[in-house]
Amino acid sequence: MKIDILSLFPDMFSGPMHESIVGKAIEDHLLDIDVTNFRDYSSNKHNNVDDYPYGGGAGMLLQPQPIFDAMAAIDETNQQLPKGRVIILDPGGKPFNQKMAENFASESHLTFICGHYEGYDERIKTLATDEVSLGDYVLTGGELAAMVMIDATVRLLPGVLGNEESAPGDSFSTGLLEYPQYSRPADFRGMQVPEVLLNGNHQLIAQWRRKQALKRTLQKRPDLLDKIKLDRKDFELLEE
Ligand code: ADE
Incomplete structure (x- = not known):
């Protein structure tokens, strides 16, 4: 699976995506993650990516231009891959769940767009196949939400979990919470x-x-x- 991430804070991914099971999936070439800083695509001379909302109101909005241009560059790099899904992280999106993780895991290419500031210019959402929220609370940005969704998705890819870790009785895969488990001593x-x-x-x-x-x-x-x-x-x- 190839995962592209658009973020203003690419360093946030450098630790968490290279540890434990996700890190091992990358080492084993089951997963490839590319993080693109869309500020690099700003056509503004100060490299700005946000501006005030039309009609007034507090806060700033991400502008379409840097994200559209970053997406075009990513498409250029991934020409040989199917388009897959483009997931925009937004507290106003559909709440993430195990079923979505299963659907994401059946794709060969995912792109996550992580927002910051007050939100997105609505036209950015035309790039997305899915608008997804981690839950009913507001984070400082989409990065942590993307990492959670990537983690839940990657562990479902064939070959990522060893037999010992793999859990068909996982909470949610049966639709029920997991039963209590015990190990030694009795x-x-x-x-x-x-x-x-x-x-x-x-x-x-x-x-x-x-x-x-x-x-x-x-x-x-x-x-x-x-x-x-x-x-x-x-x-x-x-x-x-
Ligand atoms: N960005 C800010 N809050 C978020 C949330 N709850 N889910 C996804 N992206 C977000």
Whole structure:
């Protein structure tokens, strides 16, 4: 996968995108990340990228010219790649979720546009296939949001997670929160691992895990239960 990022603060990516699993994906040539500072494309003699909003109001807006020209340069470099998705980071976008990460992971090229200041000149949004928000809060810019989305996407690429790390029971991949897990020792300072996990009966273990995942989701995130289909057995487990 190729990821292009347009940002006024490219250094923000230099540490986080080169550590741990994302860093390893780059080392293993499963991922290539290019960060472009769109200030370098400003046609303004002071290299400005923002201006006051028409109609008045507080703050500054990112102007279209530097971002359009940076995108044209990126397209030129990536001629051999499919266009993929262009994601603009904006608190007014659709809230990011696991389904979006799965969709992003099926592309071979993603471009993230990170805004700063008060927002974007609306015409910049014509470049984007998706307007996405990390959540209902305002960050100082789109960089941290882009990094979170890249992290969630890259771990889904084939070959990125080793078998030991890969988790088909991941929270959200089943639509439920993850069931509780335990490792050794079986007794830690008097806190016991549930007996069912120690007896090697895989059917009973699977049932216990499903029940715990259902109960946990009902308790902490009941909204998630509206989005999935539960069967009769699930309702029985919840009533036990
Ligand atoms: N830029 C500022 N706040 C943001 C948010 N919540 N999501 C995405 N981009 C942002």
